[in-house]
Amino acid sequence: MATTASGTDYFTIEVIQQALAAMGDEMFTVLRRTAHSPLIFETLDCAVGATDANGEIVAMGNGITGFLGTLDAAVRDVITKYAKPGNIAEGDIYILNTPYEGGGSHLSDVSLIMPVFDAGRIVGYVVNKAHWTEVGGMDPGSVTTKSNEIYQEGLHFPNVRLCERGRMNDAVIEMIRANVRMPDMTIGDMWAGISALRMGETRLKTLIAKYGRVAVEDAMVKLLDYGEAMARRELKKLPKGTFRAKDYLDNDGLGNGPFELMCAITITDDEFICDFTGSHPQVTGSINATFVNLCSRARALFRAVTTPHVPTNGGMYRPLKVICPPGTIVSAMPPAACSTYFESAIMALDIMWKAVAQVIPERLSAGNLASTCQLSIGGRNPKTGDMWMMFGPFVGGWGAERDHDGGRGQFSAANGQTFNVPVEITEARYGIEVEQYTFHTESGGAGEFRGGNGVHLDYRIVADTATLGTGIGRYRYPPWGVAGGRDGTCSYAKVIHRDGSEEIYGKESRIPLVKGDLVRLSTATGAGYGDPRKRSRARIESDLKNGYITAEEARQTYGIEGLDVSAQ
Amino acid sequence: MIRVATDIGGTFTDLAWCEFNPATGTVGPVHDWKCDTTPGDLAAGVMDVLSQAKISIPDVGFFAHGTTAVINAISERNGAKVGLITTKGFRDVLEIARGNRPDLFNFRFRKPPPFVERYLRREVDERANTRGEVARPVDRKGLAELVAFFKSEQVEALAVAFLHAYANPTNELAAIEMIRELWPEIPVVASHQTTREWREYERTNTAVLSAYVAPVCRRYLAGLETRLNTAGLKKSPFIMQSNGGVTTVDRARANPIAIIESGPASGVLGAAALAQAMGRPQTIALDIGGTTAKCSLIDGGKPTITTDYYIEANRENPGYPVKTPVVDIIEIGTGGGSIARVDEGGKLHVGPQSAGAIPGPVVYGRGGTRPTVTDAHVLTGRIDSTKVLGREGRADMAAVRAAYTELGRAIGAGPEETAEGVIRIADANMENALKLVSINRGYDPRDFSLVAFGGGGPLHAATLAAALNIPEVIIPANAAVFSAWGMLQTDVRSDHVRTATMRLDSVDPAEAGRLFADLEAEAQAGFTSEPEARVVLERAADMRYRGQEHTVRVTLPSGTVDTSQILDWAERFRQAHDRLYRIRLEVEVEVVTLHLTAYQPIAKPKLIERKAPPASSDPARTGKRQVRLGGVTVEVTVYDRTRLVPGMRLDGPAIAEERGTVIIIPPGHKAEVDGFANLVIRTGG
Numbered sequence A: 001m002a003t004t005a006s007g008t009d010y011f012t013i014e015v016i017q018q019a020l021a022a023m024g025d026e027m028f029t030v031l032r033r034t035a036h037s038p039l040i041f042e043t044l045d046c047a048v049g050a051t052d053a054n055g056e057i058v059a060m061g062n063g064i065t066g067f068l069g070t071l072d073a074a075v076r077d078v079i080t081k082y083a084k085p086g087n088i089a090e091g092d093i094y095i096l097n098t099p100y101e102g103g104g105s106h107l108s109d110v111s112l113i114m115p116v117f118d119a120g121r122i123v124g125y126v127v128n129k130a131h132w133t134e135v136g137g138m139d140p141g142s143v144t145t146k147s148n149e150i151y152q153e154g155l156h157f158p159n160v161r162l163c164e165r166g167r168m169n170d171a172v173i174e175m176i177r178a179n180v181r182m183p184d185m186t187i188g189d190m191w192a193g194i195s196a197l198r199m200g201e202t203r204l205k206t207l208i209a210k211y212g213r214v215a216v217e218d219a220m221v222k223l224l225d226y227g228e229a230m231a232r233r234e235l236k237k238l239p240k241g242t243f244r245a246k247d248y249l250d251n252d253g254l255g256n257g258p259f260e261l262m263c264a265i266t267i268t269d270d271e272f273i274c275d276f277t278g279s280h281p282q283v284t285g286s287i288n289a290t291f292v293n294l295c296s297r298a299r300a301l302f303r304a305v306t307t308p309h310v311p312t313n314g315g316m317y318r319p320l321k322v323i324c325p326p327g328t329i330v331s332a333m334p335p336a337a338c339s340t341y342f343e344s345a346i347m348a349l350d351i352m353w354k355a356v357a358q359v360i361p362e363r364l365s366a367g368n369l370a371s372t373c374q375l376s377i378g379g380r381n382p383k384t385g386d387m388w389m390m391f392g393p394f395v396g397g398w399g400a401e402r403d404h405d406g407g408r409g410q411f412s413a414a415n416g417q418t419f420n421v422p423v424e425i426t427e428a429r430y431g432i433e434v435e436q437y438t439f440h441t442e443s444g445g446a447g448e449f450r451g452g453n454g455v456h457l458d459y460r461i462v463a464d465t466a467t468l469g470t471g472i473g474r475y476r477y478p479p480w481g482v483a484g485g486r487d488g489t490c491s492y493a494k495v496i497h498r499d500g501s502e503e504i505y506g507k508e509s510r511i512p513l514v515k516g517d518l519v520r521l522s523t524a525t526g527a528g529y530g531d532p533r534k535r536s537r538a539r540i541e542s543d544l545k546n547g548y549i550t551a552e553e554a555r556q557t558y559g560i561e562g563l564d565v566s567a568q
Numbered sequence B: 001m002i003r004v005a006t007d008i009g010g011t012f013t014d015l016a017w018c019e020f021n022p023a024t025g026t027v028g029p030v031h032d033w034k035c036d037t038t039p040g041d042l043a044a045g046v047m048d049v050l051s052q053a054k055i056s057i058p059d060v061g062f063f064a065h066g067t068t069a070v071i072n073a074i075s076e077r078n079g080a081k082v083g084l085i086t087t088k089g090f091r092d093v094l095e096i097a098r099g100n101r102p103d104l105f106n107f108r109f110r111k112p113p114p115f116v117e118r119y120l121r122r123e124v125d126e127r128a129n130t131r132g133e134v135a136r137p138v139d140r141k142g143l144a145e146l147v148a149f150f151k152s153e154q155v156e157a158l159a160v161a162f163l164h165a166y167a168n169p170t171n172e173l174a175a176i177e178m179i180r181e182l183w184p185e186i187p188v189v190a191s192h193q194t195t196r197e198w199r200e201y202e203r204t205n206t207a208v209l210s211a212y213v214a215p216v217c218r219r220y221l222a223g224l225e226t227r228l229n230t231a232g233l234k235k236s237p238f239i240m241q242s243n244g245g246v247t248t249v250d251r252a253r254a255n256p257i258a259i260i261e262s263g264p265a266s267g268v269l270g271a272a273a274l275a276q277a278m279g280r281p282q283t284i285a286l287d288i289g290g291t292t293a294k295c296s297l298i299d300g301g302k303p304t305i306t307t308d309y310y311i312e313a314n315r316e317n318p319g320y321p322v323k324t325p326v327v328d329i330i331e332i333g334t335g336g337g338s339i340a341r342v343d344e345g346g347k348l349h350v351g352p353q354s355a356g357a358i359p360g361p362v363v364y365g366r367g368g369t370r371p372t373v374t375d376a377h378v379l380t381g382r383i384d385s386t387k388v389l390g391r392e393g394r395a396d397m398a399a400v401r402a403a404y405t406e407l408g409r410a411i412g413a414g415p416e417e418t419a420e421g422v423i424r425i426a427d428a429n430m431e432n433a434l435k436l437v438s439i440n441r442g443y444d445p446r447d448f449s450l451v452a453f454g455g456g457g458p459l460h461a462a463t464l465a466a467a468l469n470i471p472e473v474i475i476p477a478n479a480a481v482f483s484a485w486g487m488l489q490t491d492v493r494s495d496h497v498r499t500a501t502m503r504l505d506s507v508d509p510a511e512a513g514r515l516f517a518d519l520e521a522e523a524q525a526g527f528t529s530e531p532e533a534r535v536v537l538e539r540a541a542d543m544r545y546r547g548q549e550h551t552v553r554v555t556l557p558s559g560t561v562d563t564s565q566i567l568d569w570a571e572r573f574r575q576a577h578d579r580l581y582r583i584r585l586e587v588e589v590e591v592v593t594l595h596l597t598a599y600q601p602i603a604k605p606k607l608i609e610r611k612a613p614p615a616s617s618d619p620a621r622t623g624k625r626q627v628r629l630g631g632v633t634v635e636v637t638v639y640d641r642t643r644l645v646p647g648m649r650l651d652g653p654a655i656a657e658e659r660g661t662v663i664i665i666p667p668g669h670k671a672e673v674d675g676f677a678n679l680v681i682r683t684g685g
Helices: A010-034 A070-081 A170-179 A183-211 A213-237 A291-305 A341-357 A423-429 A537-545 A551-556 B042-052 B069-075 B140-152 B170-182 B200-230 B249-254 B262-277 B373-379 B397-409 B415-437 B457-467 B479-487 B509-526 B563-581
Strands: A046-052 A057-062 A093-096 A109-118 A121-131 A158-164 A241-249 A259-267 A272-275 A320-323 A374-380 A387-392 A432-439 A455-461 A465-471 A492-496 A502-505 A507-514 A518-522 B002-008 B012-021 B031-036 B060-066 B082-087 B121-124 B134-136 B157-161 B188-190 B238-240 B246-248 B283-288 B293-299 B309-311 B320-322 B330-332 B338-342 B348-354 B449-453 B472-475 B492-503 B536-545 B552-556 B589-600 B621-629 B632-640 B648-651 B654-658 B661-665 B670-673 B679-682
Touching: A010 A046, A010 A057, A010 A121, A010 A183, A010 A213, A010 B348, A010 B415, A010 B563, A046 A070, A046 A183, A046 A213, A057 A070, A057 A213, A070 A093, A070 A109, A070 A121, A070 A158, A070 A291, A109 A183, A121 A183, A121 A213, A158 A170, A158 A183, A170 A183, A183 A213, A241 A341, A259 A341, A272 A291, A291 A320, A291 A341, A374 A455, A374 A518, A387 A423, A423 A432, A465 A492, A502 A507, A537 A551, B002 B042, B002 B262, B002 B479, B012 B042, B012 B479, B031 B042, B031 B479, B042 B200, B060 B262, B060 B479, B069 B200, B069 B309, B082 B140, B082 B200, B121 B140, B140 B170, B157 B170, B157 B200, B170 B188, B188 B200, B200 B249, B200 B320, B238 B249, B238 B262, B246 B249, B246 B492, B262 B283, B262 B293, B262 B449, B262 B479, B283 B415, B283 B457, B293 B415, B330 B415, B338 B373, B338 B397, B338 B415, B348 B415, B373 B397, B373 B415, B397 B415, B415 B457, B415 B621, B449 B457, B449 B479, B457 B472, B457 B661, B457 B679, B492 B509, B509 B536, B509 B563, B509 B589, B536 B563, B552 B563, B563 B589, B621 B654, B648 B654, B661 B670, B661 B679
Parallel strands: A272 A320, B002 B060, B060 B238, B082 B121, B082 B157, B157 B188, B283 B449, B449 B472, B632 B654
Antiparallel strands: A046 A057, A046 A121, A093 A109, A093 A158, A109 A121, A241 A259, A259 A272, A374 A387, A374 A465, A432 A455, A455 A518, A465 A507, A492 A502, A492 A518, B002 B012, B012 B031, B238 B246, B283 B293, B293 B330, B309 B320, B338 B348, B472 B679, B492 B589, B536 B552, B536 B589, B621 B632, B648 B670, B654 B661, B670 B679
């Protein structure tokens, strides 16, 4: 039977690999269930994992697609920065959130890293990264569209020891407490991350105690090779050539824009190269993404077209190469503002997708909302003085496929196991009432297969005053259709005042609201696939009966007359 | 008088019964019988099994029944055409669901379709607010129009789901009352009748599914009752619920979704009852069947109940939430029929694809060609190839060997070696599931006994227990019909839930006490049709640190709620949180949801222990055979389980065979038949 060089048998390797996967799931559950930030426990804006001693991912539990490249980079940053032998000790925990290195994204996403030792030797690392709701900075909730340099965006942890040989570094904790608006929540998130690390450390040590260090290390090596083999196998099946796309980012939150993004994907038998050369230089506003985030998005796209159902490990990315000169909007350098980096990062994913959607239709749908469609509404409780802050991503429409309509009301591809906040919980927590949460029928997304409907979500302000922030992408450039399918609709936020006056917003901060104002979020309807005139009559009748399209759209876009079905 | 329990499973309908003398309280031994399940007409199988076992139905004084009718209607999608009525502005909540995509890198993700198409989801003007106040009453004219519309669409059941009905059901009650006036024969389920927890999507979906199965369930229960009455049954049957207790037929009709997981629940209940009788409050139940392995942890003699339950959910599918109380079971796709395969990257997978009943494992000779876990047991000698159920003496061993030779080629191993490897991988899957219910929730397996049943449980249990340092494995005497046996041990039970957020630093104890008093009154009212028995009430609450979202269920004391009791609540929560997550915070504690469980105990057969002196197991010996265990082939002594009597001892390596399952006692393990006729294996862990 097949054994490894050190003599571990095939089945033992398989059993250890299963235990590693279970460990990833378990750390993820602990982090999610003990966290204090809604962005962690509801939105699952977090990831957990374990690496081998070199920082290659061997287990990962993640809730969103965006953190794929960040955990290993964080571990490698610890390995590099503390390279001197003996510098990394058992019981250490490192904390970092700098966007420009170490797998950082924006200051709100904080990584915690812990080495795991066996008999004085590092066997691997456990690591997690999560969006803490408050890390200080110029605006409540820390995420802002108003910053123009990183110093305005919150506390910066430059890869320092939060815990040294098992002893918590109280100075760091006190600094956090003093610099954030909701210290209990922030410190609660910190403990949730530590809890997950400790769980992972115990599990890895148990595994070593049972099978021996050599067997566990062999299992890690084999797992990485397996990931690589699976990815290469699928890579060979992809169409070869260079495929290009470009698109525009609307705005940087400070009134500048649009900004062009360019991508060329070259697929060969052995490599998948994503080249962003020519993209717009980094900008003044906070939408800059750093190179490591660009790599994360490239990993997500590569996974989607090769191995969407193989559990994550570092080996599968070996054929992937990302090229981008430093200093662009997707490879920003210090001190670029990065607070709303995710909008550029999502668009980077979206244009890679756009470049190959037509040639890999078996894996990819047409364009979708491609934005987290963030809204933040906050205020103070007049009785208690407590601050409340509703903040989160919202659902919209996905693009159609070559043989199927697009998904209605789901989170963007940058999200994933992200849960919307129930209306009943929103109303209990915040000074707002929800008046509708429904699919809209704004015209767009037509095709032989239709893009999925976006939603209308109406928030009535019942607090005396409140402040609105919007971080909405694709409010000028709609989701893109494929093969004759029409583009989708644009996302936007509309404020309707008591006197009936209205304003429309894309990316904006600090919009004042008063009691009685209505905030309507309209999220994009996804793009269509194929010529609308080819859509079957039965489907159009069903669309009308269910109120997914209007009678006018049925006539004008689909060319259907004399329908006797009335919309319900 | 006879006490009877019948349990319909996917393949078999099981029966367990015993004689019971109400005057003396004495019970006879439990007997069992099995016959084929009759998919087209499930009640027919129940009548079959009763008649084959020659049960005199007029003598039956207690009849408990578990059925797959509800889960079948959902999984086969043959429930009712449902109309849904929601608060104005929210009809799409059912389809938007929670917006999540567990299949992260599938960029052609499709969420599971809702059970009600959009044109049958209609809205009515009404509103309650977050404080539970009615802001606007139901628009009666609008509702009447909707009823007329649904009549014209010939829907077969209605669901009503209004915002904040968990806090105040007034508008939902008004709506269903009006619907009943306008359309008396239509089954209608309101969301607050299924759960009083917040989260509108989950509650709406639960109401919709309950309505979806309502007509099927009504027909099924009516048919069963009629046949049993015709056969002379004097007392109305009890229906097994997912919460581990039984309920009356009327209450099962009112909220049929509550019986969705009745079979698995009664297996866990059986394990709890058995362990209780044996003086083992800490147990883990393990039930391995053809396609899945299920496990559940029993802490302090009581099964854990959860409302965090989904159907059809997996790594790729968000599934559908059902907020009904269900025994907390972790289920994984590894069972006897699970298929082993090697993928293109050389990795071995066992399950979740299953050979099912048709074609079944290769050894069944029904056309199966892909190697399964059962085939591995046969090839390694764990299962005697001459005794495979239904293939006695005719098992096609050449085909089994060929399937494993082929599989082994991909990984460079011989057929027997590969078969044992497949069992190891299956064991690893099951071990991870057992960890999920124990270690991952802060329990030390060394404090537990493992009660194993189902066709595959006894084959894997001792190995799994040893891996997890569980010191003892209990293989019950009625392992083959254990769910039905469990149902004989049940009480009438109802669960009452109320979301009511309260900060413990500032809560008024009297207010908290009043909420529990309301729940207790509600529970008592549900039992008025059975006035003779007392009702036992137990309190619990879901709590969290202020600022957290997820909660931990904590058992609470009874009695007057006062300031010192509130302090005790907070302390109980802190301890539970620390056990689960190893973090204890001095942050304020908050109650989110109150739970009240009401039991009405039913006199049940008392398990009688027949102590016996140690005895030789030689009389039960049937021979020896070569079995591959732990990488080597060893000679194993084989016993006939039916001839093993209390006091007999056996040393591993040994195998005890009975119809439907095989018990493995690995080398170094010792086993003994106890006074309840269980086979108890000591793993030395």
